[in-house]
Amino acid sequence: LEGKGTGWCTAGHSTAQTQIESGDFYVYYTNDSSGEPTQPRLAIRMDGDNRIGEVRGILPHQGVESTMQEALDSKRSEFGGEADAYRKKSEDMRMLTALEKKCEEDVQFTKNDLILLYEINGTIEGFGYQKDPRISELRQGRNTEEDMLVIFECVREQIAHVPSQINGNTKAYVGQLEPGIFQKLPENLEHVYTSFPEKKIRRENVEIGGKSAEQLISEMEAAGINISNYAKSMLKNREFVPGKNPEEATLIRLTVADLGFKSSATTDQIYERAQILGLELCLADTGPNYRLKYRNQPLNEWIYMGMKQITDSDGSPFVFELVRDDGGLWLDALWAGPGIK
Structure with a gap:
């Protein structure tokens, strides 16, 4: 792989040795004019026997070319349930390539095309380590006001x-x-935005109450959700008091910028601003219940629950945190003192 211009860290000897020791490493080549496989185009690194560690291509930010999608899908099918984590990425890249072709052929985008392009129903996921640059390229020059009329079916x-x-x-x-x-x-x-399409305010209903801490822990573990030691400590804390009866709560997901802060803000400042907007703090069991519902969380997303902090034995205040990383879905805890930013 050395000198091939892939940008893959595997091209270095020490990294390659470490990765190969962790599992098999598949590299797909294309032939040169002499029919020799000389140009690496796609890499699939395994983490153990049956877990895909990562997928890398040679597009900017190591994205996968559309021409290599079939090879990737074929190999991915060998890994059963593990392949599910990559299925959405594969489909997203396939649909994005179709949009790119439409644009090249000057074909008008449909409502569904625009919903995908503006990520109305979910984030477009790819195999590179950054967002696929084609998304911004396809959006560039479009009239978002006109596109909104198509997406929202309105005047x-x-x-x-x-x-x-x-x-x-x-x-x-x-x-x-x-x-x-x-x-x-x-x-x-x-459809509520502070700025279209990047700043969507997500509202979602979740059932809370009626479950003890033990029930919540049991359900999360049965669903394969990781619970950090800090989060377990919060669940077992006497300050964690779930509602006695089930009820539906409406959650509003906001960023610090949505709240009007130009930079970081303290916990107290965030809570005060939310109250001015007409919002209330979440009840203690909202985080665990939302964790059980929110299974399709994008990779590397962190959500912090706006709730009354639960203090540990040392008096440190924590709130629940919902995370998805390479290790899967997590219920974690975040230190959230009144003056902490």
Whole structure:
């Protein structure tokens, strides 16, 4: 692999030795003009016998070329359930390639095409270590105002940009969050953004209450969800008091920037701003219940629960944290003192 320009760290001797010791390493080549397999195009590194460690191609950020997709899918099928983690990535890349071809042929995008391109229903996942550059390239130069009308199936007057424009016919809200905004937004309003398409405000219902800490732990373990020692300590803390009866809670997912902060903010500042917007803190068992529901979390996403902190034996305050990393889904804990940013 040395001198081939792949950018793969495996081209180094020490890294290659370490990776090969961890499992098999498959490299797919294409032939040169003499019919010799000389150009590496796709690498699949195994972590153990049946677990795919990573997949790398030779596109920018080591993305996989569309021409190598068939080879990847064929190899992936050998690993049963383990391959499921890569199925979405493979499908996303296939659909993104189809959009790229449409663009080259000057074919108009459909509503479903735009939903994919703007990641309305979920993040486009690829095999590179950064976001596929084709996403921004395909979005560049498009009229997002016109595209929103297609995606939301509405006319301009049905997209509100300030709270005073919200009415019974509103299909989407794209604007800043102002005090009391969440009391003004209709419950059935699905599309809420501070900026389209990057800053979507996600609202989701989750059932909370009616389960003890022991039940929650048992259900998470049965589902293969990892629970850190800190999170287990929170669940067993006397301050963790789940609701007695099941009820439905509406969760609002916000970033610090959505709340109006230009840089980082302390826990107290975040909670105060959320209250001004008309939100309440989550109950203690919301995090574990949401962890059980939210199984399709994107890789390397962290979600922190806005909740009354639970203090450990040393008096340190923690909140629940939902994570998905290479080790799978996690219920973890984050130190969240009042003045911590």
